Amino acid sequence: MDPTIRWLEDDLQAAHANIVQYLWHAYRFGEGELAAEIEEIAREEMRHLWWLAETIVRRGGDPSLARGPLVRQDTAAGFLRWAVSREEADLERCRQHRDQTTDPAVRLVLDRVIADEVHHRQAFQELLTAVENGTLTLAPRPATVPDGLAETVALLNQAIRFEYTAVLQYLYQSFFVTTDCDLYRELFNTQAQESMKHLGWLAETVAALGGEPLLEFDPIDRGRDPARFLAINLRLEEEAVRLYREWLPRLADPRARAVMERIYAQEQHHVREFQLLHQPTSAGLTVGSLFGRPQWE
Numbered sequence: 001m002d003p004t005i006r007w008l009e010d011d012l013q014a015a016h017a018n019i020v021q022y023l024w025h026a027y028r029f030g031e032g033e034l035a036a037e038i039e040e041i042a043r044e045e046m047r048h049l050w051w052l053a054e055t056i057v058r059r060g061g062d063p064s065l066a067r068g069p070l071v072r073q074d075t076a077a078g079f080l081r082w083a084v085s086r087e088e089a090d091l092e093r094c095r096q097h098r099d100q101t102t103d104p105a106v107r108l109v110l111d112r113v114i115a116d117e118v119h120h121r122q123a124f125q126e127l128l129t130a131v132e133n134g135t136l137t138l139a140p141r142p143a144t145v146p147d148g149l150a151e152t153v154a155l156l157n158q159a160i161r162f163e164y165t166a167v168l169q170y171l172y173q174s175f176f177v178t179t180d181c182d183l184y185r186e187l188f189n190t191q192a193q194e195s196m197k198h199l200g201w202l203a204e205t206v207a208a209l210g211g212e213p214l215l216e217f218d219p220i221d222r223g224r225d226p227a228r229f230l231a232i233n234l235r236l237e238e239e240a241v242r243l244y245r246e247w248l249p250r251l252a253d254p255r256a257r258a259v260m261e262r263i264y265a266q267e268q269h270h271v272r273e274f275q276l277l278h279q280p281t282s283a284g285l286t287v288g289s290l291f292g293r294p295q296w297e
Helices: 003-029 031-057 075-102 104-133 150-175 182-208 226-250 256-279 287-291
Strands: none
Touching: 003 031, 003 075, 003 150, 003 287, 031 104, 031 150, 031 182, 075 104, 104 226, 150 182, 150 226, 150 256, 182 226, 182 256
């Protein structure tokens, strides 16, 4: 393997782990400034993942989208101390990788990642100081699930797994859409963002009910033929509609039902969207024309 791809993979897996670790702690710490700050940093780590994966593809690689090991802390101060040290380790690794390459495109990406990580380290340090000084008010979530809501939490966690997998599926596809197909690249990125929002709503609801959001995912379809992507995605969205329709009557909490009903309505829209895109149009816009090949059956 190209050594540059190998260490870009290390950076990608670290970014993936950071996204999940930061979000998990944000959901557990409840509403407020601390959670909002952590979620913003997680969004920047998501951009890092995208940049690194795209750079791997440009060099002829296939991004694994694997995730590094997770660390969970029980207290805000414990998490923030760990996060400061994590960002310091990320900075050291990315600087080493930047200095090992002469590829200007790779250096450009890593310089941007490094600049963000410097900010992340400072932000976490400031949050830690505020928590230790008692100037940051915390609103922790309940620690236990009320009687009668165990199945509701379990179903929400199944939905989290589905949406997490969808995020990775759409991101993966976006890396292999050629630059002359910006319509589909934008579509897949938008779908990934939508699925990420769904994941967040579901995880926050689980935490609000006293449960633990289980941020795990299933294997994705790693096919790299762009002409098949819409068919894959239509099946994915149809499955989401089927599952949410089945799960909705089983949710025993009104907040959980409201969240899943909103997601269900959006997934129905996505099905119609992909059904429309999957068909040739009177204007001659087809998947085949966009990808320079015949429309599939």
